[in-house]
Amino acid sequence: MKGRLAGRVAVVTGGAKGIGSAICERLAGAGAGVAVTDIDDEQGQDTVARIEQVGGNARYWHLDVTDEAAVERTFREVRHTFGQIDVLVNNAGIAGVNKPTDEITLEEWNAVMDVNVRGVFLCSKHVIPYLREAGGGSIINLSSIYGIISAPDLPPYHASKGAIRLMSKTDALSYAREGIRVNSIHPGYIWTPLVEALANQAPEGPEAFRHALAAKHPVGHIGEPDDIAYGVLYLASDEAKFITGSELVIDGGYTAQ
Numbered sequence: 001m002k003g004r005l006a007g008r009v010a011v012v013t014g015g016a017k018g019i020g021s022a023i024c025e026r027l028a029g030a031g032a033g034v035a036v037t038d039i040d041d042e043q044g045q046d047t048v049a050r051i052e053q054v055g056g057n058a059r060y061w062h063l064d065v066t067d068e069a070a071v072e073r074t075f076r077e078v079r080h081t082f083g084q085i086d087v088l089v090n091n092a093g094i095a096g097v098n099k100p101t102d103e104i105t106l107e108e109w110n111a112v113m114d115v116n117v118r119g120v121f122l123c124s125k126h127v128i129p130y131l132r133e134a135g136g137g138s139i140i141n142l143s144s145i146y147g148i149i150s151a152p153d154l155p156p157y158h159a160s161k162g163a164i165r166l167m168s169k170t171d172a173l174s175y176a177r178e179g180i181r182v183n184s185i186h187p188g189y190i191w192t193p194l195v196e197a198l199a200n201q202a203p204e205g206p207e208a209f210r211h212a213l214a215a216k217h218p219v220g221h222i223g224e225p226d227d228i229a230y231g232v233l234y235l236a237s238d239e240a241k242f243i244t245g246s247e248l249v250i251d252g253g254y255t256a257q
């Protein structure tokens with residue numbers, strides 16, 4: 001398949017649904033071979049099927065990003081299957097509990113940090129040797145508007161997304177001379193299963209929740225997964241060859257206020 005990523009290979013975590021599956025489809029649509037990874041095997045296989053239906057090249061791996069042995073093994077298998085790895089998208093993330101800090105248990109705190117922060121660390125750690133071998137590459141980390149500003153809810157989520165923002169800059173500086181670029185993306189609200197679950201828990205009901213969310217974005221509505229996927233595609237491509245340590249905010253104006 002010809003395109004901006006022809007001949008490249010990308011690994012996407014949390015690629016089964018929501019933003020992750022849109023990212024897999026856009027990267028494959030631009031010609032990349034895509035390793036779709038997730039813990040939701042059924043929907044992960046569905047992502048692969050959608051890519052193959054339109055002539056793209058993808059394969060599914062079950063990967064829990066908190067499991068270091070599985071991360072190491074998966075990257076080795078992806079390298080063996082596709083011959084190289086050029087792009088990592090650290091997309092897997094969870095919202096976690098919605099309680100004020102004084103009510104959160106250590107287990108609840110750690111559950112969010114394990115997926116959102118440790119997962120980014122482990123996948124970045126284990127992909128670096130392959131990016132080096134390929135002569136460079138691009139790591140794209142999904143932070144959030146809540147890695148830049150905050151809100152009076154989801155304390156561990158906000159902490160984790162703030163951590164991802166600076167992890168991206170540190171790695172950008174560490175690997176710049178090796179041609180490995182590292183950037184973060186900061187989405188506003190995007191309608192995905194993650195946000196749908198938050199809406200379903202809202203005391204005011206899901207419809208009122210969605211309207212209130214829309215009103216918080218100056219453009220008057222929340223985003224869709226492709227709004228983020230096209231940003232990832234740009235950062236993965238050579239068009240972004242001078243961009244590292246940067247923050248791509250895609251939020252309908254949310255943080256401009």
Ligand code: NAP
Nearest residue numbers: 014018019039064065091092093144187189190192193194
């Ligand atoms: P989503 O709809 O919940 O999809 C996330 C995927 O990651 C799910 O398939 C989930 O599987 C999987 N996952 C969960 N834990 C995992 C683990 N330990 N290892 C591997 N995969 C795991 O989420 P989304 O809304 O698309 O969000 C994707 C990323 O964008 C997240 O990092 C999120 O924080 C970030 N983001 C989202 C928004 C938004 O408004 N949606 C805004 C800003 C940032 P299960 O469903 O089985 O748990």
